[in-house]
Structures are given as structure tokens and as C-alpha cells.
Amino acid sequence: MTKKLAKSAISQKRILDAAARIFRDYGYAGTTMRAIADEADLKPGSIYYHYKSKDDLISAVLDIGIRAVTDSVGKALRALPDTATGRDRIEAAIRAHLSAIIEVGDYTLATRRALGQVPEAIRARNTRMRDTYGSIWQEILSDAHQRGEFRTTANLKLARLFILGALNWTVEWFKPGGRSIDDVAREFAAIVLDGLSGRVEPVGLAEELPPPAKPKRASARVRAA
Amino acid sequence: MTKKLAKSAISQKRILDAAARIFRDYGYAGTTMRAIADEADLKPGSIYYHYKSKDDLISAVLDIGIRAVTDSVGKALRALPDTATGRDRIEAAIRAHLSAIIEVGDYTLATRRALGQVPEAIRARNTRMRDTYGSIWQEILSDAHQRGEFRTTANLKLARLFILGALNWTVEWFKPGGRSIDDVAREFAAIVLDGLSGRVEPVGLAEELPPPAKPKRASARVRAA
């Protein structure tokens, strides 16, 4: 393991990055080895020196996507002090998840576009990695619940599905250069923890909240929608 | 327009349903006219009597998916009394959205899998329909905000993106026969409105909430994740 990458490793990385971009744009079946080769400045036949098949390539791309997210969130949680609250952990995990999917956006978008069409055996392996990630979130949530930070009626499994669904979807609309990841993470954590109507602090701030809803009528547009 | 469908209309519907299932499983490029024909009990050439191309077919499938959701939510909102609160509208819209995507699950899943790979012209038209739907949600949220039902710091645009992301993702995990749509809708609405930590009623219930979080330590598993 020297610092200088072997020629083979360089090509391998270039092919992988190219594959992620093409899979992202054309899905699994729509991607051709020719298109990947063009993107990586190679001839189609040359890819097969590094990856033995198209399935081999998509498999590598899928794994990088989910692993980046799992590692990023795991690292962020470990960086927190033991005194961190459940709320702290949830905020940190959301921020880490967003950072990771934006950072390796080509890979996570490729996954979103291609996973559903990939041969069953490959999908099964990747799904197992995703389930592992889901269980990290289950732990975060049940830990916060046990610490008494949630309302007693909270359904943690549905909450996890809600959170991960919304987070996974961000790659579809988040554009670097616009809103910062921190802003998005903060607002998302605020909704998940306090809701749109919710108080900002855990308890005792009822008197600082906006006045109760006046029974105004809905706007004409909403009534007619 | 008689009640009896013409032979042509029957075949057309059978082809459309078959196409939705195949596009759902194999994406746009991965779907072959042969596979659709097999699923619809026809020979490949016969499809072209009803649809002039593969693009024509995917276009029809995509439109049915988004139209079902838009119609379902619009209908649910119109069915509410004028006295309905913003919260009522949000709950109703979530329930209607979920009902629709489960009802025409093959079409919405086909959209999720194929939309990203479809030729640009077709995608553009469908994206316009989706934007229209998004603006209905924007109205629902800004209406509730104007009625004073939200905290003043709420970011409605991000809220809409999170809500629609989480809702769109449900088709990936929701299985008919398990949890009811109503249960999912209720819990999603609770998270969006009150958060996981939140009070159940809009204001003044601080003394009925669970005691403040005790500074317990996080579980070993979460600390080590």
C-alpha cells in the first residue's frame, strides 16, 4: 500500500466514477458498457480487464453509495459526547446522512435510479446493507424514546420510515450552491422533533407560542383545489 | 359511450396494466415490448395497433400515476367542510395521497423506477404535472401558516419537500394487508404537525407532557454505532 496508486487502480476509479454517472442518468438496463467506456475515455473491451461484467460494476457502485452514508452517520455519532441528548443525536445523524448523499451524489442517485432494476442476487446483498443502516436509526430513535424525549404515542418504526424516506428523497431536489446542508438538516430536525406547529423548547414555553389558531376560513384556492 | 367497452378499449387497458407492471420491475430501458406483450397475452406486433411506440406507452403510464394522486387529493380537500382547520387539511391530503399511490401502486412504482430514464420530452410534460401537484401542497401549508397554526420559524418550502419525499417513499415499503393506510396517515400527520417530541394539542398542555428528559447516557449500541 504505497501512496502512489497503481495504474490499474487509477483506471478502476475512473471507470467506477464514469459508471456511477451513466447509471445515474440511464438506469441499469439503459446503461451500456460503450457509454461507460466513452465517459471514462476507454474502449468498451478495456473495461473487462477491471470488471468482469456489467453486474460487477453496478454492484460496486451500489455498495459505495450505501457504505458512504453508513460510515458518515456512524462517524458523526461517535464524535458526539456521551452527554449528547437524543435530539443531538438525531440532528447529527440527519446532517451526516445529508452530507454523505450530497458528497457521493452520483453514487446515491445511481442507486435510487438503478436499484429497482438490478438482478435479484445483487439487489439482495445491497438490501442487507441498507437494512443494517436502518437498524442504526432504529437504535437512535428508541434510545431517545427511552430517555423520555418523545411523546408516548410516537410510533418509532413509522417515524424511521418517514425520516429515511424524506432524507433519501433529498438527492432529487437538493442542488449544491443553493441552501446549505446545515440549513436543510436543521429544518428537517426541527420538523421531525417539534413538528410544524411545535414549540421550540421541550417544555414550558406554551405562553411564548403564537396565539391559538383563529377559526379563519381556508383560502379560496385551497377550498377549490 | 356505452357501458360495454369496445374490444379495442379492453385490450388497451390490458396492455396498459401489463406495461405498468413491467416498467415497474425493469425500468424504462429494461422493459421490452415482448415482455409487455407476454404479460398482456398478446404478440409483440399487436401492441402497435393500440400504441404507436414504446414512448407512447410509458407516457400514458406516467400520466396515470400522477393524475391519480392529484385527483385523489383534490377530491379529499373539496370534501372537507369550510370550517376545517389547516391540520384537518394536512391529514386529509396525506391520507388521500397514500390511498392513491397504494391504489394505483403499479403505476406509481413504475413512475418512480422509470421517470429518470425516460426521453426528455416525455419527462418534461410529466414533470409539469408534478409541479402542479406540488403547488397544491404549497397552498395547503401556507394556508395553515396564515391561520397561525405553525410556529413562526417554519420553512414551508422545505416542509413540503420533506412531506412529499416521505410520502413518495411509502410505495417502497408499504404492503397491503399490514398496517392500514389510515394508521400510516395519522402517524405521518402527527410527526409533521407535532413532531416526535410534540404535544398532542396546539397549545397549553405543557403540564400534561411526559417529564423533561433525564440526562441518562445513550445506550452502548448507539454510542458505538
Add this chain to the structure above:
DNA sequence: GTCTATAGGGAGATAGAC
């Protein structure tokens, strides 16, 4: 309306030169 047959093009993968 549905069939059979097929034209014309492009796919994944391999062999062997360099």
C-alpha cells in the same frame, strides 16, 4: 384486431494483437 415474419440496429462479452 391479432397474427407471423423479418428488417435493421445495437447490446454484452471474448480473443488475440500490441
Add this chain to the structure above:
DNA sequence: GTCTATCTCCCTATAGAC
């Protein structure tokens, strides 16, 4: 390691019989 050349297979779409 990367190239060229090519094998074999399957795709969309059409033509014309029934």
C-alpha cells in the same frame, strides 16, 4: 493495460396475411 475486431443474441418497429 488497452486496443481492434467480432460473435451471438435480442431489441423496436414494420409489412402484410388472416
